[in-house]
Amino acid sequence: MYYNRNEEFRKQQKIINAWNISNKYTRILMEHEKNDESIDIFDNIYHQYLSELKHKKIDTSNKKNYIKIWITTCNTLHHNIKINVCRASLKLLHQTSQSKSFSVNPK
Numbered sequence: 001m002y003y004n005r006n007e008e009f010r011k012q013q014k015i016i017n018a019w020n021i022s023n024k025y026t027r028i029l030m031e032h033e034k035n036d037e038s039i040d041i042f043d044n045i046y047h048q049y050l051s052e053l054k055h056k057k058i059d060t061s062n063k064k065n066y067i068k069i070w071i072t073t074c075n076t077l078h079h080n081i082k083i084n085v086c087r088a089s090l091k092l093l094h095q096t097s098q099s100k101s102f103s104v105n106p107k
């Protein structure tokens with residue numbers, strides 16, 4: 001039982017870290033939202049996010065919510081020609097990352 005509790009705690013810490021890292025990268029995107037630069041740099045930022053998760057040995061499979069939202073945003077940016085939809089998708093990504101990072105790790 002002691003092992004299971006420690007293992008569950010480690011899993012939860014990785015999820016907390018994943019959302020905090022997501023929040024870090026979405027803040028970068030929001031800093032570049034002027035003139036829609038965030039759309040142009042999204043792919044690079046997304047790959048940096050994935051790279052940091054992998055470096056910290058955090059699961060990057062498509063079944064994790066912190067990955068799903070980035071994939072959804074990526075698909076929206078690549079397949080939707082309406083700029084307002086792309087902007088809204090980026091803002092939703094940021095808001096979700098922000099709320100999840102604060103809810104699992106209050107500042």
